[in-house]
Amino acid sequence: MTNKDIPFPLEDKTYSQLMLSVVIAARTEAGSIEPLLTRIGQATWGLPIEVIFVDESTDNILDVIRVLQERFPLCITLIARPLE
Numbered sequence: 001m002t003n004k005d006i007p008f009p010l011e012d013k014t015y016s017q018l019m020l021s022v023v024i025a026a027r028t029e030a031g032s033i034e035p036l037l038t039r040i041g042q043a044t045w046g047l048p049i050e051v052i053f054v055d056e057s058t059d060n061i062l063d064v065i066r067v068l069q070e071r072f073p074l075c076i077t078l079i080a081r082p083l084e
Contacts, residue, residue, distance in 0.1 A: 018075065020049040030061040037072050050075040 022040060026033065033053075040051060051074050055061055062080055069076045 018048050018050050020047060021052060022049060023052045025054050026061055027056045028059045030059045030064045033064050034068055037068055041072060041074055050077060052077045055080045
């Protein structure tokens with residue numbers, strides 16, 4: 001694959017050729033998610049990546065990530081612990 005095979009920037013969240021997966025364990029880190037995604041986006045600009053959050057929180061991190069999924073041009077996946 002060459003650079004010209006990768007759309008810059010990624011359009012329509014096309015992720016058929018992901019190059020990197022970043023898995024992040026998040027626990028009561030709602031306030032840190034947006035700055036973290038901003039830094040990841042800057043560091044990987046133009047690369048087809050996915051960010052996977054594994055949530056074990058009791059704060060509003062689920063809501064924060066759901067909102068940010070729409071704002072960031074990254075493939076953001078959320079794996080949440082079932083409520084007990």
